[in-house]
Amino acid sequence: MSNEDLDAPSGRSGHLPGERGGHPSSWEVVIGMEVHVQPRTRTKMFCGCAVGQLGDPPNSNVCEICTGMPGVLPVINKAAVEACLKTALALNCEIPRHTKFDRKNYMYPDLPKGYQISQYDLPMSHDGVLELDGRKVRIRRVHLEEDTGKLVHAGDKLHMAKESFVDLNRAGIPLMEIVSEPDLRSADEARDYAVALRTLLRTIGASEAEMEKGQLRAEPNISIRRIGTEELGVKTELKNINSFRALHRAIQFEVARQVEVVESGGTVVQETRGWSEAEQRTFSQRSKEFAEDYRYFPEPDLPPLELDPKWIEALRIALPEMPGVRRSRLISEYGLPAADAGLITADVMLANLFEAAVKAGAQARPAANWVIGEVAPSGKLPSAEVLADVVKMVSGGSITRDQGREVLTESLSSGRAPAEIVAERGFAQDSDEASVKVIVEAVMVANPRAVEDYRAGKKQALGALMADVKKRAPQANPKVANSLLQKLLG
Amino acid sequence: MRHVALLARLGLEPGDEEFYAEQLSGILAHIDRLQQVDTDDIPPTAQVVEIVNQLREDEPRPGLSQYEVLANAPVAYDGYFRVPSIQEEA
Structure with a gap:
């Protein structure tokens, strides 16, 4: 529900290295994305340990399997496989008949087994596409693997740590890895891609996909090349990005850094770089000369999967309407402006609320305005009936918009019906022409200057008069007051 | 040899290198012999148990x-495993 992180600045901000003499315009940016997503499951990938909450005591959701004790056997979580297949289908991927898991070997304290169970040559799916504002971003593969434990570093800066503390609660939590082809060309596109993925994942119920909670982790691979050339430049991979805004900033920084390196006669080194939110810069984390010898081999402890086409077809049929399709439908079916339809379908809960409120009798356009203007920023979802009641009362003129907002807030916190709150607070708006006229006349007497100005052609003087009406009689229907004023002044 | 030892986090004593290098060469020679088996008609097999x-x-x-x-x-500390820092020098 939190959409506040979507409105990242699209222009450059902060002090970027490339601004000092670089010429970013002669360079083309090439970005591929690796996105790790935690599917919505109750248990881990290969054992029955609960997927805990942030803030659980360290090493409290663990067992012999996810801590890599000798002699244990993993068993595949069916819900994780389903979530991965649904995601693959929603991304128009091909799903093979046969798939298996492999061991990716490396030594790191966050990986108690000494290997990560992942998928290598026979992933769960491949060759899909995600449409992004009419552009097609090719998806190379979507596969399933397990998460590593969490390392907490002593010292206040990640790259200055002297010792590390290991929490294995996260070790073994399912992860889907969604890999795109290098089809993205700017920080904006990369961010839009990640946002579109999140919307899609939430729509199909495959993941909560909250970046702040680490349920969606985007790792852009970035390189630059001279405009007009085809050959790909040396890429760097960025990690440690935990919001859409950080993703955008990190890419902007990294592009500018690469441009500066190349234009000052250097070469970009292939490496993994971390994003420091505090310093707003990337720093070298792990040079590729060290690792990257994973010695993959088929996981002997897990039998392969033979994916039954009937199962795949059943999953495909059960998929809900995709956000892009729903957006077009909201435009054609309810006459919503494209921008509004886009904002509403960016969150499946908002889209559901909007349609249910319309079904409950609210008019479409006002309902859309309320969903975008009031519900989305508040981060709290009213029931469709409550929203419909408020929208109906406001558009019918019996309460003002300000009063409607108050009623909505009150109803959300107390759970009481809007009509009850309106009655109790005496909010009912006065639309009776005779009684509003009394107020309007009083306002005209009290503001002779504004009346004169208006009659002399300064139409904006009407605003001052309306403000006084609102001050003296908040319950007066502003539309009625406005037309009365104009009539009496004219 | 040293690369393999590093990947497996094995500490080699002086003299170990030649000792293991000889053993490893023997294993590789054996693999070479296995490579000579004609497997043209055999599909790649990752699992011999017929369970799926x-x-x-x-x-x-x-x-x-x-x-x-x-x-x-x-070493445990405050509910965590404590390990030496694994960050490479930046």
Whole structure:
């Protein structure tokens, strides 16, 4: 529900290295994305340990399997496989008949087994596409693997740590890895891609996909090349990005850094770089000369999967309407402006609320305005009936918009019906022409200057008069007051 | 030899290198012999057990307590395993 992180600045901000003499315009940016997503499951990938909450005591959701004790056997979580297949289908991927898991070997304290169970040559799916504002971003593969434990570093800066503390609660939590082809060309596109993925994942119920909670982790691979050339430049991979805004900033920084390196006669080194939110810069984390010898081999402890086409077809049929399709439908079916339809379908809960409120009798356009203007920023979802009641009362003129907002807030916190709150607070708006006229006349007497100005052609003087009406009689229907004023002044 | 040892986090004593290098060469020679077997008509086989689709329902089960899981740790601190810093020099 939190959409506040979507409105990242699209222009450059902060002090970027490339601004000092670089010429970013002669360079083309090439970005591929690796996105790790935690599917919505109750248990881990290969054992029955609960997927805990942030803030659980360290090493409290663990067992012999996810801590890599000798002699244990993993068993595949069916819900994780389903979530991965649904995601693959929603991304128009091909799903093979046969798939298996492999061991990716490396030594790191966050990986108690000494290997990560992942998928290598026979992933769960491949060759899909995600449409992004009419552009097609090719998806190379979507596969399933397990998460590593969490390392907490002593010292206040990640790259200055002297010792590390290991929490294995996260070790073994399912992860889907969604890999795109290098089809993205700017920080904006990369961010839009990640946002579109999140919307899609939430729509199909495959993941909560909250970046702040680490349920969606985007790792852009970035390189630059001279405009007009085809050959790909040396890429760097960025990690440690935990919001859409950080993703955008990190890419902007990294592009500018690469441009500066190349234009000052250097070469970009292939490496993994971390994003420091505090310093707003990337720093070298792990040079590729060290690792990257994973010695993959088929996981002997897990039998392969033979994916039954009937199962795949059943999953495909059960998929809900995709956000892009729903957006077009909201435009054609309810006459919503494209921008509004886009904002509403960016969150499946908002889209559901909007349609249910319309079904409950609210008019479409006002309902859309309320969903975008009031519900989305508040981060709290009213029931469709409550929203419909408020929208109906406001558009019918019996309460003002300000009063409607108050009623909505009150109803959300107390759970009481809007009509009850309106009655109790005496909010009912006065639309009776005779009684509003009394107020309007009083306002005209009290503001002779504004009346004169208006009659002399300064139409904006009407605003001052309306403000006084609102001050003296908040319950007066502003539309009625406005037309009365104009009539009496004219 | 040193690369393989590094990947497996094996500390080699002086003299170990030649000792293991000889053993490893023997193993590689054996693999070379296996490579000579004609496998043209045999599909790649990752599993010899003919079991597929062993899936588990998504039901939580109790695991180990924090006390139990840290019982074998060389050093534990505040519920965590404590390890030397693994950050490479930046």
